[in-house]
Amino acid sequence: MPDHAKPTMPGLELRALTCRFGATVAVDALDLDIPAGQMLGVIGRSGAGKSTLLRMINRLQQPTAGLIRFGDTEVTALRGKALRDWRTECAMIFQQFHLVPRLDVLTNALIGRLNHRGTLSSLFGLFTEAERAMAIRALDRFGLAETALQRAGTLSGGQQQRVAICRALLQEPRILLADEPIASLDPHNARLVMDALRRVNREDGLTVLCNLHHLDTARAYCDRIVALAAGRIVFDGSARDLTAQRVFEIYGVTEDEFHEQPTLVAA
Secondary structure, eight states: OOSSOOOOOOOEEEEEEEEEETTEEEEEEEEEEEOTTOEEEEEOOTTSSHHHHHHHHHTSSOOSEEEEEETTEEGGGOOHHHHHHHHHHEEEEOSSOOOOTTSBHHHHHHGGGGGGSOHHHHHTTOOOHHHHHHHHHHHHHTTOGGGTTSBGGGSOHHHHHHHHHHHHHTTOOSEEEEESTTTTSOHHHHHHHHHHHHHHHHHHOOEEEEEOSOHHHHHHHOSEEEEEETTEEEEEEOGGGOOHHHHHHHHSSOHHHHHHOTTSSOO
């Protein structure tokens, strides 16, 4: 995390964004504007297109059609180093933490600096004292400083996900994408991870897009909620507007059924 305040950031603009896998349309001509600094929750049944949407924004998945724009940058046109730089600015965390279990926690966090320096020097642990201090501050911020020299594989799932957040923050991103970040966690650790995401949104002013399966979590943490079904937006509004009745109108099921029947909405 930088010590200085970040400049005012632009918003994210998606226009007619589409992704097809053969005959299957995962995301269908989606239009969405996300103001800078917003914490947006994306909900929907399994197969609704949530993960594909985030992966397209990060360009881990190439859109079939449409436009992604961030300020003056046309993200869908980026190639080579410009694309690598975008993935640094648009950090991503996943349901699976993607840490290196045999490496210590501090080194896992420092991996977030890879695109800011030579890869070879980073792999040999040649990080600067300033970078190490940055990593320690990030770990301490989320109650992890005492684990810095432990192997990452010895941590609980919730701790590992918070290390992944620290690694993402060391990229010094302008957007943070979280793809089902609490899906494999117990309620206590899920709350700690969501608290961490909301904290970086509020304190650092980062735009946060978070795919979530549980509606109550989206209501509790997100400024705005977008619901997807079959790759299309079927709800876009505030948490207070996502009532149980609205969920039933959108998906044709109760909230309990929403969680229990993961194949109800097709991809």
